[in-house]
Amino acid sequence: xxxxxxxxxxxxxxxxSFIRANAFGLLVSNGEQLPNITHLPFAVETExxxxxxxxxxxxxxxxxxxxxxxQVTVVFNGPHGYVSPTLYDSQQNVPTWNYIAVHAHGKxxxxxxxxxxxxLKNMIVSFEPSYQKQFDALSDKYLDPxxxxxxxxxxxxxKLEGKFKLSQNKSAVEIERIRDHFAQDGKNSDLAQYM
Numbered sequence: 001x002x003x004x005x006x007x008x009x010x011x012x013x014x015x016x017s018f019i020r021a022n023a024f025g026l027l028v029s030n031g032e033q034l035p036n037i038t039h040l041p042f043a044v045e046t047e048x049x050x051x052x053x054x055x056x057x058x059x060x061x062x063x064x065x066x067x068x069x070x071q072v073t074v075v076f077n078g079p080h081g082y083v084s085p086t087l088y089d090s091q092q093n094v095p096t097w098n099y100i101a102v103h104a105h106g107k108x109x110x111x112x113x114x115x116x117x118x119x120l121k122n123m124i125v126s127f128e129p130s131y132q133k134q135f136d137a138l139s140d141k142y143l144d145p146x147x148x149x150x151x152x153x154x155x156x157x158x159k160l161e162g163k164f165k166l167s168q169n170k171s172a173v174e175i176e177r178i179r180d181h182f183a184q185d186g187k188n189s190d191l192a193q194y195m
Contacts, residue, residue, distance in 0.1 A: 001103050001161050003162075003163045004169075006168045007163050008162065009162035009163070010162070011162075012050075012160060014162070015102050015160050016044060016047055018078060018100065018102050018162070019042070019076050019102055019104065020126075021078070022077065023041050024039065025040060025041075025042050026074065026075040027039075027054070027155075028072060028073045028074070029062070029065060029071070029072045029073075030065075036062040038056055038060060038062045040054045041127065042054045042074060042076075042155075043122050044126070045154060049157065050104070050156075050157035051154050051155070051156055052074060052154065053111075053123070053152070053153070053154045054119075054123075054152075055111075055120075055150040055151060055153065056150065056151055057149060057151075058149050058150060063151040066110065066151065066153065067108065068108060068109060069107050071105070071106075071107055072107070072155060073103055074103070074104040074155060074157075075102075077099070077100070078101070078102075078191075078194075079099070079100060079191035079194065080098065080188075080191065081097070081185075081188035082095065082097055083096045083097060083098050083167065083178055084181075087174065087181055088170065088174055089171065089173070089174060097165075098165055098167055098178070098182075098191060099163075100162075100165070100166075100191075100194060101163050102160065102161065103161040104155065104157045104161075105158060106155045106158050108154075108155060109156060111153055111154065113147070113148075115152065119152045119154075121135075164194065166194055166195045167195065178195065179192045180192075
């Protein structure tokens with residue numbers, strides 16, 4: 001990812017917090033002719049080292065290309081919004097887009113059958129802890145076929161990149177004007193909170 005220095009975020013704790021808050025990511029790996037890309041939820045299993053977990057359907061052709069040690073990138077996008085040049089002091093400006101993106105690069109670790117329960121329970125803890133009791137009450141007859149139909153995996157992250165493009169190259173007055181615009185436009189209040 002191209003990241004000019006004034007947009008680069010190297011705060012690992014902040015990047016992990018961003019991943020937790022924007023957990024629906026893109027799993028990207030090399031394909032024969034085009035990249036393989038799958039939209040998936042990811043749970044943070046451990047922070048040090050950073051280990052993400054997820055699963056995809058066995059029927060998904062992307063899964064057939066994944067092996068232990070396959071190099072992948074997981075892309076997490078957050079709030080974003082159009083920045084009108086009318087928000088700047090000078091008329092000599094063009095439109096742009098403010099956004100936040102985190103790229104997590106690492107290697108796949110495929111889960112064995114017996115590890116699928118741990119991965120699924122970790123996802124429940126991450127996204128809906130109150131569902132755990134209901135999940136535990138599901139019968140093996142119901143769950144076993146479902147578990148057999150998924151490919152569970154972890155991604156051990158070895159490189160984390162964060163781009164927080166939030167008008168840092170503009171004056172303090174312009175940044176405040178843009179932040180206020182986002183806070184009041186009814187669409188980008190999440191983005192305003194990061195500025």
